[in-house]
Amino acid sequence: MGKTNVKPANGKLGILVVGCGAVSTTFMTGVLMARKGLAKPVGSMTQYDKIRVGRGADKKYLHYGDIVPLAKLEDIVFGTWDVYPQNAYRAAVYAEVLQEKDIYPVRDELEKIVPMKAAFDKNFAKRLDGDHVKDVKTRWEMVEALREDIKRFKKENGCDRAVVVWAASTEIFVPYEERIHGTLEALEKAMKADDREHIAPSMCYAYAALMEQAPFVMGAPNTTIDIPAMWQLAEKTRMPIAGKDFKTGQTLVKSGFAPIIGTRCLGLSGWFSTNILGNRDGLVLDEPANFRTKEVSKLSTLETILQGEEQPDLYGELYHKVRINYYPPRNDNKEGWDNIDIFGWMGYPMQIKINFLCRDSILAAPLVLDLALLSDLAARAGRWGIQRFLGFFLKSPMHDFTQNEQPVNHLFQQYTMLKNAIREMGGYEADEELD
Numbered sequence: 001m002g003k004t005n006v007k008p009a010n011g012k013l014g015i016l017v018v019g020c021g022a023v024s025t026t027f028m029t030g031v032l033m034a035r036k037g038l039a040k041p042v043g044s045m046t047q048y049d050k051i052r053v054g055r056g057a058d059k060k061y062l063h064y065g066d067i068v069p070l071a072k073l074e075d076i077v078f079g080t081w082d083v084y085p086q087n088a089y090r091a092a093v094y095a096e097v098l099q100e101k102d103i104y105p106v107r108d109e110l111e112k113i114v115p116m117k118a119a120f121d122k123n124f125a126k127r128l129d130g131d132h133v134k135d136v137k138t139r140w141e142m143v144e145a146l147r148e149d150i151k152r153f154k155k156e157n158g159c160d161r162a163v164v165v166w167a168a169s170t171e172i173f174v175p176y177e178e179r180i181h182g183t184l185e186a187l188e189k190a191m192k193a194d195d196r197e198h199i200a201p202s203m204c205y206a207y208a209a210l211m212e213q214a215p216f217v218m219g220a221p222n223t224t225i226d227i228p229a230m231w232q233l234a235e236k237t238r239m240p241i242a243g244k245d246f247k248t249g250q251t252l253v254k255s256g257f258a259p260i261i262g263t264r265c266l267g268l269s270g271w272f273s274t275n276i277l278g279n280r281d282g283l284v285l286d287e288p289a290n291f292r293t294k295e296v297s298k299l300s301t302l303e304t305i306l307q308g309e310e311q312p313d314l315y316g317e318l319y320h321k322v323r324i325n326y327y328p329p330r331n332d333n334k335e336g337w338d339n340i341d342i343f344g345w346m347g348y349p350m351q352i353k354i355n356f357l358c359r360d361s362i363l364a365a366p367l368v369l370d371l372a373l374l375s376d377l378a379a380r381a382g383r384w385g386i387q388r389f390l391g392f393f394l395k396s397p398m399h400d401f402t403q404n405e406q407p408v409n410h411l412f413q414q415y416t417m418l419k420n421a422i423r424e425m426g427g428y429e430a431d432e433e434l435d
């Protein structure tokens, strides 16, 4: 380790995942299997990537854990909440992402991960019918019950620190309203007044986490922490926040592929992205109000990479469309099609087609691990508020929209930000040298 000032990762880290569905159980099973040496955590940057530190004769390529003090997989304890009471073993079997042979060796450990009752409001996800739900009267009571859960979980499991990651269903679209979400004071007032329209259950989880000194990560496209009131709470509690929406399949491809078009000054007239998927996530997203949340997140990617105002000849007329179709036979094995209409010299049109037959939760699981470990690291490094360096893992990176800040969606710019944050926390100089 270099000259890092980050506090060491002593003791146990509780990773509390909201939602005990396909993504969460794939993540937990993979970590438990990796701990036993029975699986490899492929796709995880914190476990595999190496970053160059130093220059010239001093240059070295090191794993993140050799640059900064990261929590070890052995030190993780899992907790969860869900509207269904099944333990993580039964939920993993139900999700049908992993084969029995990849779950069975850690069955005992998974069976001990039993969801706490969810803070839930059916109006935010109409297609879910679970009743393992907290009996609370107001949003403020929801917050208080969740704070108790986090406190109790830490105590019972001897955790020194905790992180809360949302991997629960996408809620209906909650538009930003300045009078409610603009300040912490207004948000707290609305929670106390039980304003169920503007205060989503996810906001109660985030509020409770930050108050209990746990960083909060939003893995779905929900508005939750993407509001000034939550930025103020993160500042007040000195806690990191990151969001939103795990960047897994189609958007990962988009944010890596769009720079090819932009870098070569080719034109783009249209990008049509469509998906079929059949898991519970797909079922929830089949509801128009829930899909709207996802659509806003997925659409935001191209706008900042290929900017019509900067290059009106090339991107001024760009038509971007995203569809998600619920199709049960495919379950978690989503298929994404991208049809990209580009044009070249003198405006002559061409097409590119990308057909990604992916596995949603297999792509998402390493992101949950990386986001949890890196937000815990950020907390120990004294970094609070929006963690822009975690945008690499997210479809719609949070940014201060009240100051007109533009988010960075370009995958390779995001990677530079990630590497530099690790370098800085490790006591090395940030740089943009090519490796």
Ligand SMILES: NC(=O)c1ccc[n+]([C@@H]2O[C@H](COP(=O)([O-])OP(=O)(O)OC[C@H]3O[C@@H](n4cnc5c(N)ncnc54)[C@H](O)[C@@H]3O)[C@@H](O)[C@H]2O)c1
Pocket: 018, 019, 020, 021, 022, 023, 024, 081, 082, 083, 084, 095, 118, 119, 120, 121, 125, 128, 130, 166, 167, 168, 169, 170, 171, 201, 202, 219, 220, 221, 245, 246, 247, 248, 249, 279, 280, 281, 359, 360, 361, 363, 364
């Ligand atoms: N898998 C991916 O590639 C990917 C990518 C980006 C984002 N996401 C998002 O991650 C989330 C999880 O995806 P999934 O495939 O695991 O879905 P899933 O439906 O299998 O699991 C979500 C779980 O959350 C539970 N839940 C819903 N509301 C809750 C609440 N208020 N409190 C506690 N639990 C609640 C549901 O009962 C369900 O068991 C979704 O929002 C999805 O959009 C997934």
